[in-house]
Amino acid sequence: MFFDPLEGLARQDLENLQGVRLRHVVSQSANSPLYARIFEEHGLQADQVQGLDDLPRLPFTGKEDLRASYPGGMLCRPMEEMVRLHASSGTTGAATVVFHTANDIQTWADLVARCFHMVGVRPHDVFQNMSGYGLFTGGLGIHYGAERLGCLTIPAGAGNSKRQIKLLRDFRVTVIHIIPSYALHLATVFDSLGVNLEDLHLKTALIGAEPHSEQIRKRIEELYGVKAYNSYGLSEMNGPGVAFECPEQNGMHIWEDAFLAEIIDPVTLEPVPEGEVGELVLTTLTREGMPILRYRTRDLTRFIPGECPCGRTHRRIDRILGRSDDMIIIKGVNIFPMQVERVLMAIPEVGQNYLIVLERQGYLDQFKVQVEVKSEFFVEDMRVLKKLQDRITGMLRDELLITPKVELVEARSLPCSDGKAQRVCDLRGQ
Amino acid sequence: MFFDPLEGLARQDLENLQGVRLRHVVSQSANSPLYARIFEEHGLQADQVQGLDDLPRLPFTGKEDLRASYPGGMLCRPMEEMVRLHASSGTTGAATVVFHTANDIQTWADLVARCFHMVGVRPHDVFQNMSGYGLFTGGLGIHYGAERLGCLTIPAGAGNSKRQIKLLRDFRVTVIHIIPSYALHLATVFDSLGVNLEDLHLKTALIGAEPHSEQIRKRIEELYGVKAYNSYGLSEMNGPGVAFECPEQNGMHIWEDAFLAEIIDPVTLEPVPEGEVGELVLTTLTREGMPILRYRTRDLTRFIPGECPCGRTHRRIDRILGRSDDMIIIKGVNIFPMQVERVLMAIPEVGQNYLIVLERQGYLDQFKVQVEVKSEFFVEDMRVLKKLQDRITGMLRDELLITPKVELVEARSLPCSDGKAQRVCDLRGQ
Structure with a gap:
C-alpha cells in the first residue's frame, strides 16, 4: 500500500x-x-x-x-x-x-x-x-x-x-x-x-x-x-x-x-x-x-x-x-496577509481586490481591511451591505483573533498593481 | 589501471x-x-x-x-x-x-x-x-x-x-x-x-x-x-x-x-x-x-x-x-572538404581561407583549390611561390589520390562569410 x-x-x-x-x-x-x-x-x-x-x-x-x-x-x-x-x-x-x-x-x-x-x-x-x-x-x-x-x-x-x-x-x-x-x-x-x-x-x-x-x-x-x-x-x-x-x-x-x-x-x-x-x-x-x-x-x-x-x-x-517577513504585528497579535486573503476569497460576494490598512489612532493601532464587493452584490440596500460587513468582520475575527474594521468598497475601486499586488498599507509610522 | x-x-x-x-x-x-x-x-x-x-x-x-x-x-x-x-x-x-x-x-x-x-x-x-x-x-x-x-x-x-x-x-x-x-x-x-x-x-x-x-x-x-x-x-x-x-x-x-x-x-x-x-x-x-x-x-x-x-x-x-553529405565525387574519387582543410591548415604559409572550385573542361571534371597565403609569405619572387604551390599540390595529391590544380591567392582575397564558411563552389552544372 x-x-x-x-x-x-x-x-x-x-x-x-x-x-x-x-x-x-x-x-x-x-x-x-x-x-x-x-x-x-x-x-x-x-x-x-x-x-x-x-x-x-x-x-x-x-x-x-x-x-x-x-x-x-x-x-x-x-x-x-x-x-x-x-x-x-x-x-x-x-x-x-x-x-x-x-x-x-x-x-x-x-x-x-x-x-x-x-x-x-x-x-x-x-x-x-x-x-x-x-x-x-x-x-x-x-x-x-x-x-x-x-x-x-x-x-x-x-x-x-x-x-x-x-x-x-x-x-x-x-x-x-x-x-x-x-x-x-x-x-x-x-x-x-x-x-x-x-x-x-x-x-x-x-x-x-x-x-x-x-x-x-x-x-x-x-x-x-x-x-x-x-x-x-x-x-x-x-x-x-x-x-x-x-x-x-x-x-x-x-x-x-x-x-x-x-x-x-x-x-x-x-x-x-x-x-x-x-x-x-x-x-x-x-x-x-x-x-x-x-x-x-x-x-x-x-x-x-x-x-x-x-x-x-x-x-x-x-x-x-x-x-514570515510579511508578518504584521498588531495589538501584540501576529497576522499574516495570507490569512486575510484566505478568509476573504472564500466569501462569494467578495471581488478581486482588498487592502489592509494599518493606522494609529492615539496610542492604539487600528487594523482596517478594505474589501471590494462584486458589483452584483454592491446593492443600494444598506441593510444588506451591513449584514455582509458584519459577516466578513466575524469571519476575520475568528481567523485573526482581533476584530478588524471592515470597509466595503465598489469593485475596481482599490489601487491595482500590474505586478505583485500591494496588500498592506502601513500608515502607523506617519 | x-x-x-x-x-x-x-x-x-x-x-x-x-x-x-x-x-x-x-x-x-x-x-x-x-x-x-x-x-x-x-x-x-x-x-x-x-x-x-x-x-x-x-x-x-x-x-x-x-x-x-x-x-x-x-x-x-x-x-x-x-x-x-x-x-x-x-x-x-x-x-x-x-x-x-x-x-x-x-x-x-x-x-x-x-x-x-x-x-x-x-x-x-x-x-x-x-x-x-x-x-x-x-x-x-x-x-x-x-x-x-x-x-x-x-x-x-x-x-x-x-x-x-x-x-x-x-x-x-x-x-x-x-x-x-x-x-x-x-x-x-x-x-x-x-x-x-x-x-x-x-x-x-x-x-x-x-x-x-x-x-x-x-x-x-x-x-x-x-x-x-x-x-x-x-x-x-x-x-x-x-x-x-x-x-x-x-x-x-x-x-x-x-x-x-x-x-x-x-x-x-x-x-x-x-x-x-x-x-x-x-x-x-x-x-x-x-x-x-x-x-x-x-x-x-x-x-x-x-x-x-x-x-x-x-x-x-x-x-x-x-x-558524408558534403562528399564530392570527382573523376570517380570521393573527396571530403575536411580532407583538404586538414592538409592546408598544417602548412604554415597558408592563411585563413581557401575555396574548392569544381569546373568542367570539355568532358572532364577539374578540381581546383584556391589557397590564401599569409602576407608575409606572399613574396615577389615567383620561384618561391611556385615551390610552395608544388608542395601544396603534392600534399593534396597524397591525401586525395587525385592531382588538384592549386592557385595561390593573397590573404583576405577570397569571399569570407559571417556564418558557416562556403568551402565548395561547384560550377560543373552551369
Missing part, C-alpha cells in the same frame, strides 16, 4: 525514530566548521542532545548562516565524499549551496519516489518533467525520484511550449511535473496547436516550486483534466520531496522520518499552539554531507490537526500561506 | 565478444516493428546472423528509419520497461527519439565513466558540467557518467558565463565538460571578471558535441591551462560515451564492446580500406530497449592504424572530418 512502510509507522515509533536520528545528526553536524563554532558559542555539547526533548537546546540556523559558511563551511564530512552540488537561484543576495553524498542523493530520490507513489504514480506511467534541470533542484530532484520509481521519464526541462505539448501527445504522457503559473500559460498554447484534452492521456499533475492557492489548483485540474497535487520543498532541504499531498488533497504530509518539523512564532521563536500559523522550521534527520539544524524556512504554514484518512502518520502542513 | 578490464581485452577475445553480442542484438531487434518489417523485406531471418562474418547480411539503418518509426516503432521491449527518453535537437526535420531501459542507462553511465577515468579523472575530482540538461544527451549522459565515477558533480548546465566562472573558482573545479566554441567564448569573460588561470584549479577539459580541429584543442589547452580531450557521441548511440581520446591524444578509442564500428564508402556502401576516410557506421551491441543495426552516422572519419601505446585494444577513430 505504501511505497515505504515508514509512511504508516505508529506515531510513537515515528517520534522514537526521530529522537534517535536527531541525536545522530547533531553529533555529526558538530564536525562541520559552522556548527562547531555555533555549539561553542552556545556552550553546547553535541551529546547534550539525546532526543526530541532536547530540541530547544539547539540554536536556529538561518539563510545567513548558509551564506556565511559558503562555500563549504557546513560540510561535516570531507569534500571527497560529496557527489553533487545544488544552488538556490540566489535572487536575493548570494546563492546558497547544498552538497550531497551518494547516500544523500539516494535518500532524496526515495523521498521523491514516495511522493509520486502516494498519488498513484506507478512504474508504467509516462512522466514528463517540465522543471528546469541543472543547479535548480526541481529538475534533477524530481527526475531522480521518477527514475527511482521506474517511470518512463521525459526530461523535457522548462519552456518550449510547443515541444512540451508535442511530447505530451506523442508519448501518451500520464503524469507531469509543472510550475503552477507555467501550467496556466501552457494551457493557452493548446488551442493554437489544435490540441484537445481528448488527444492527451494525462491523469496527474504534480505542481510545486511556487506557492499557489486552492483556486489555481482547481483551474489546473479543469484545464488538464487531471488531479493536481501540491508539492513542497526548498533547496536547503534537498529540494522537492519534503512534503507532498496525498489523494485526500487536504494538506501535505511532511516526511517526518527525514525532516523534523516545528512551527514557531517568528518573533518569540516559541512553538505556536497546534494548528496555528507560524514559520516552518526544519531539521534534516538523514542527510550525511550537510545536515542543517532547525532551519528557519521563512515559510508560513500550520500543522493540520487530526489524523489523515489515508493512513499515513506523518503530519500534514497547510499550503504555504506566505513568508 | 583500466576502469573496466574490457578496455584491454585481447583483440581476438574482443571480436569474439562482439560476435556473441551481435547475434544477441539481432535476435532481439527482430522484436521491434521496424526491424521485423526490414528483415521481412530483405528475406532475412535473425538466426542467419551468427557472428561478425554475417554483418554484411544486415541492411543499414538511417535517420529516415528513426523518423519513420517515430514514436515507438524501434522498441523491441514493452514501453513499460523504458525509463528514459532522449531526443535529438531536431534542427533538420523531425526530432528523432531514443528510449532506454534501466540497464541501458546504467550501461551508458559505465561507458561515460570509462571515458572520464581514461583521461585521469578520479572520484576526488570536482567536475562542472556545462552542457545543457534535458532531452539533449550531453547533459544527463555526462552527468550520470561523472556520478558513476563518484566525482563531485556540479550540474551547471549551459550558459550564464559569470556564474560558470564563479563556480569554477569557488569550488576549485578540476574537470570541465564544455562545448569547444563555448570554451573559446567563456575564456573571454575571464578578464572582465578579473579572474586569472592561477585562481583556478583546472587540469582537464572534456570537449565534444561539435567537430573541431586540433588547433581549437590547442587553443583551449592554452587558455585554460589544461589537457583537453575530444569526445564523440550521437544521440542515436546514447549520446556521449561512444568514443573518447586517451592520454595519447591521438584518436578516440571507440568502445567496441558496446558499439560495432564500420567505416564505409558512402556511395558504394562497401568498407573502405583500413585507414582510409569514410562514413562511420555503428551497431549497438548492448542496448536493450532500442537496438540499432548498422546505423549510418553520416560522420566522416577513419580508423587510425596500429596499436595505441596506452594499451587499450579498442580501435581509434580520427576526429570527425565532416559529414
